[in-house]
Amino acid sequence: MMWVFGYGSLLWNPGFRARRTVLARLPAYHRSFCMRSVHHRGTPDDPGLVLALDASADTDCHGLALGVAPAEADEVLSYLRERELVSSAYVERNLVVDLADGTQVEAVTYVVDPDHVQYCGGLPLEDQARIIARAVGGRGPNTEYLHNTVAHLATLGIADADLDWLDLRVRNLTMQARDLTG
Numbered sequence: 034m035m036w037v038f039g040y041g042s043l044l045w046n047p048g049f050r051a052r053r054t055v056l057a058r059l060p061a062y063h064r065s066f067c068m069r070s071v072h073h074r075g076t077p078d079d080p081g082l083v084l085a086l087d088a089s090a091d092t093d094c095h096g097l098a099l100g101v102a103p104a105e106a107d108e109v110l111s112y113l114r115e116r117e118l119v120s121s122a123y124v125e126r127n128l129v130v131d132l133a134d135g136t137q138v139e140a141v142t143y144v145v146d147p148d149h150v151q152y153c154g155g156l157p158l159e160d161q162a163r164i165i166a167r168a169v170g171g172r173g174p175n176t177e178y179l180h181n182t183v184a185h186l187a188t189l190g191i192a193d194a195d196l197d198w199l200d201l202r203v204r205n206l207t208m209q210a211r212d213l214t215g
Contacts, residue, residue, distance in 0.1 A: 035106040036140035037113065038130050040064045040096035041084035042178060044185040048116060049109045053100030056133040056189065059142065063089040064096070065195065066161045067154040068145050072119050073172040081168030081175035082161055084182065085123065085145035087154050095191045098130055098140055110141065117143045122151040162199050166206040176203055 038059055039047060066082040075081025086094060101109045117123050123143040130140045145152055156164075168175035183200040186193055 034103060035101040035109065036130070036138045037099040037101060037109070038096055038128065038140040038142040039099055040086060040094050041182055043099065044097055044189070045181045047099055049099075049101065049105070049112055051099035052102045053098075055098045055100070056191075057096055057098035057130040057140070059086070059094045059096065059128060059130045059140075061088060061090050061092070062086040062094045062128075062144065063092045064094045064193065065154065066156070066165070066199070067152060068122050068149075069151040069153050070168070070170055070175070071151065072170060074170040074175040074178050075164075075168040076170055079168060080151075080164070081170055081178075082153070082156075082164050083178065085152075086142065087145055087147070095193075097189070098132055098138060113141065113143075120149075120151060122146055122149040158195060158198060159202070162202040162206060165199065166203045166210070176207060179203055 038057060064084055065087055066084055067087050068083050068085040069080035070083040071077045071080050074083055122145060124146050126142050126144055127139045128142045129137050131137055147154065165175045165179050179200060183196050
């Protein structure tokens with residue numbers, strides 16, 4: 034079975050059929066809005082933000098391991114490469130993840146290239162919230178991406194304090210914007 038590690042939109046919109054879905058932990062990486070989105074959740078003139086995995090020795094990222102049947106692996110990998118490698122800001126890696134049952138598997142994982150022009154690690158949360166509240170790209174509003182990810186993390190029982198804070202702050206910002214225009 035081929036495994037794919039999901040930590041953002043792959044949690045709620047994988048775009049392929051997973052034969053198995055298992056809670057998983059990826060050591061030494063941190064999920065954050067550290068990549069400017071110029072295609073899916075923003076534009077070149079008004080970039081949004083998307084989640085990416087940033088290497089960080091002292092933290093782990095909790096998400097899902099999505100198991101793909103061997104007969105479907107090539108098709109799924111082609112689909113993921115077209116989706117995730119559109120601007121080369123992500124790098125495809127095969128990384129070991131810990132499944133909830135204690136076993137380890139190697140999973141296709143998309144991590145950010147910190148040398149890529151779209152990388153923006155270290156942005157203050159307030160700046161992230163303001164960008165996410167207004168950006169829209171080819172796959173829709175940046176707010177949708179944030180809210181869907183937070184909702185699915187909550188359903189899975191995965192805590193992420195930064196994303197929870199961003200979710201609330203972005204809701205407040207968009208409500209304020211509606212009040213001013215409506």
